[in-house]
Amino acid sequence: MASSFPTRTVVPRNFKLLEELEAAQKGQHEGSVSWGLEANDDMSLSRWVCMIIGPTRTPYEGRIHTLKVHCGDRYPEEPPAVRFQTRINLTGVSANGNVDPKSVPSLRNWNRDMTIHQVLNDIRASMSAKENAKLSQPPEGALYPSQ
């Protein structure tokens, strides 16, 4: 037998992404973040649209921030690419909305057990960070040019 059995079962990309989708649909999370496929017939399971509700007592409070998450062919060996769709002034987010992986713990220390959910939670947690406490925000509803 050429095939080998690693000591630990590796869930292939598509089945992992289906698990992530089902977790979103079952709503086993607090509701301050959400994630789903951009198109309900995207058989490649690549393009996700996500939302983060800004935490209270932060400059992000009272707004729904939308993000696009792209899971490539190498996911989950490689982390997803994340960018904001709604304009935001947040440390680690570039002028065109791209999220710098180095600024998000789960992206920085990515491994195949991590999920889109964790990435969103980390980004939401950073909204409460001291360094972001006084940042003025773009007008509500303003969008980055689509890429």
Add this chain to the structure above:
Amino acid sequence: MNDNGALTKRIVKESARLQQEPVPGIIAAPDENNARYFKVVIDGPSESPYEGGKFKVELFLPDEYPMAPPKVRFMTKLYHPNIDKLGRICLDILKEKWSPALQIRTVLLSIQALLSAPNPDDFLDADVAEKWKADEKGAKAIARDWTEKYAHET
């Protein structure tokens, strides 16, 4: 896990038999890096709207296999009331009717049979099922059209 060895032996055995005595019209090969992951091609059954098509399917044996069923998904787009837009399959033996006595082989045969005999009463895709019940001839024409369009790539 204590009985991991035994479970593994079962997977190796099933896998070898799939290669040595393949199910007619079905090719199933384990991924070279993951013995629990199979890439499958199912020929569309004759006298069905899927005839002539080659349908790519992926199958994964979770840790709990054979106590839990394999996970299976179509990778080729097809028009079928029991298969949703993401390729997920509604089939009782993949859910509550699973038994450890069943095998990868029986699962693949059941999926092939599902292509021959769609069941719009136990649907997964409501739109397709509705069309199938209201206008079976029209639904089958769409299914044939999609087979032509999506299941002929090599």
